[in-house]
Amino acid sequence: MTEPEAAVTREILRIAREDLRLEGQPAPGEALASRLDSLALLALVVAVEDRFHVILTDDDGTRTRTLEDLARLVAARAPPELLPGAAATGVTP
Amino acid sequence: MPRTLHPAILSVGRALPPNHVDQETLVAALSAYWGQKHFNVERLADVHRAAQVGGRHLALPLAEYPALDSFGKTNDVFIRVGVEVGEAAVRAGLAAAGLSPADVDHLWFVTVTGISTPSLDAKLANRLSLKPSVKRTPIFGLGCMAGAAGLARASDALRAFPGDVAVMLSVELCSLTLQRGDASVANLVATGLFGDGAAAVVMVGGARANGARVPRVVATRSVFYPDTEWVMGWDVVDTGFKVVLSAKVPEVIEARVGADVDAFLAAHGLARRDVTHWVAHTGGPKVLEAFRRGLDLPEAAIARSWRSLREVGNLSSASVLFVLGDLLESGEARPGDVGLLAAMGPGFSAELVLLRW
Numbered sequence: 001m002t003e004p005e006a007a008v009t010r011e012i013l014r015i016a017r018e019d020l021r022l023e024g025q026p027a028p029g030e031a032l033a034s035r036l037d038s039l040a041l042l043a044l045v046v047a048v049e050d051r052f053h054v055i056l057t058d059d060d061g062t063r064t065r066t067l068e069d070l071a072r073l074v075a076a077r078a079p080p081e082l083l084p085g086a087a088a089t090g091v092t093p
Numbered sequence: 094m095p096r097t098l099h100p101a102i103l104s105v106g107r108a109l110p111p112n113h114v115d116q117e118t119l120v121a122a123l124s125a126y127w128g129q130k131h132f133n134v135e136r137l138a139d140v141h142r143a144a145q146v147g148g149r150h151l152a153l154p155l156a157e158y159p160a161l162d163s164f165g166k167t168n169d170v171f172i173r174v175g176v177e178v179g180e181a182a183v184r185a186g187l188a189a190a191g192l193s194p195a196d197v198d199h200l201w202f203v204t205v206t207g208i209s210t211p212s213l214d215a216k217l218a219n220r221l222s223l224k225p226s227v228k229r230t231p232i233f234g235l236g237c238m239a240g241a242a243g244l245a246r247a248s249d250a251l252r253a254f255p256g257d258v259a260v261m262l263s264v265e266l267c268s269l270t271l272q273r274g275d276a277s278v279a280n281l282v283a284t285g286l287f288g289d290g291a292a293a294v295v296m297v298g299g300a301r302a303n304g305a306r307v308p309r310v311v312a313t314r315s316v317f318y319p320d321t322e323w324v325m326g327w328d329v330v331d332t333g334f335k336v337v338l339s340a341k342v343p344e345v346i347e348a349r350v351g352a353d354v355d356a357f358l359a360a361h362g363l364a365r366r367d368v369t370h371w372v373a374h375t376g377g378p379k380v381l382e383a384f385r386r387g388l389d390l391p392e393a394a395i396a397r398s399w400r401s402l403r404e405v406g407n408l409s410s411a412s413v414l415f416v417l418g419d420l421l422e423s424g425e426a427r428p429g430d431v432g433l434l435a436a437m438g439p440g441f442s443a444e445l446v447l448l449r450w
Contacts, residue, residue, distance in 0.1 A: 037339075037340035037341065037344075039278055039282070042140070042278045045136075046131060046136060049136070050132045053132050054132075055132070055133045
């Protein structure tokens with residue numbers, strides 16, 4: 001996992017913990033569906049789309065089994081200025 | 094108890110507000126609110142399409158909702174429109190039963206979408222010129238289960254007063270509980286599912302049923318699930334009722350409904366195979382599927398509930414009564430048929446009603 005992907009992982013976990021207050025947060029390599037019920041998973045997906053300005057399709061859903069998968073997809077697709085740490089380099093998220 | 098002493102259901106009057114809006118129009122209207130809060134507005138549309146509801150009847154024309162910016166305003170509409178659709182449902186039910194408002198001895202009223210004191214049943218007593226001795230029982234807070242629970246409690250009362258007439262009215266104007274500022278997923282799901290309507294069950298005590306080919310309420314059973322208050326309900330906020338909805342609802346239903354129904358039926362010498370008519374609350378696609386799987390029923394067994402869901406959405410406590418009304422109107426039930434009416438709601442709990450034609 002690259003550093004941007006790791007940073008996205010940490011940010012998704014922060015969203016789940018602080019913004020959504022979800023119970024049963026997944027470990028990076030763990031299947032999302034095994035830890036989150038359907039509404040919680042949907043809430044997380046919506047929050048990730050809002051935070052990173054990405055659109056996650058049904059096809060993405062079938063390919064994104066774990067938190068690591070999700071973080072990789074977001075890191076590859078999100079506008080660079082919205083990735084964690086971008087603000088520290090002078091780019092406003 | 095001899096069959097003739099069981100209370101009987103004569104009719105179910107149903108009423109819908111005149112403002113029908115199809116699901117795509119509602120999605121477009123709500124997208125205008127939530128598009129500013131969510132990056133992917135199409136997801137709202139996906140969630141609403143997943144509800145499999147074709148459209149909803151609304152208390153007000155769609156254009157009038159933006160002006161409802163306080164709980165006071167929405168609740169005023171609840172009282173005004175609730176009385177109108179409630180009266181229409183009661184009059185329809187009484188007419189179908191061949192009774193008049195002057196015959197009503199008990200008026201039960203259930204809702205979870207608005208409040209008033211005096212409650213709407215008092216306002217209806219005036220509008221319908223009910224007799225001064227009418228016994229009024231308003232019930233608030235049972236949510237989607239209240240149609241079944243109210244029917245059950247009314248039948249309890251009619252066992253004590255077997256010569257009396259009872260009307261059990263449900264009025265639910267779910268659209269008035271819309272929280273535009275709540276962009277949560279639970280609210281997204283709820284706004285895709287719930288509609289407005291009223292239903293009035295007209296019942297008579299066993300001494301008054303005259304052997305007509307109508308269903309008798311043979312027995313009822315309440316099932317309370319301890320420590321599940323968090324599963325569903327309202328958070329009461331400054332702008333009204335904010336929905337609490339857990340994804341665990343279908344899970345709880347699927348895990349429990351089979352054993353609960355079996356125990357209830359067994360107490361009356363019956364089993365699932367003896368039930369011809371399943372009258373299930375139209376909670377939503379996942380709730381209906383959980384109910385069907387939990388009882389191992391064929392899809393056709395709850396087709397009537399699916400149809401109601403698609404036509405008018407989840408009407409909260411009125412939903413199961415709409416399905417019952419549809420069954421009565423169809424004339425499908427034959428003497429001796431057994432029916433089971435079931436609904437679940439905040440508590441979390443279930444209400445089961447055993448019917449026999």
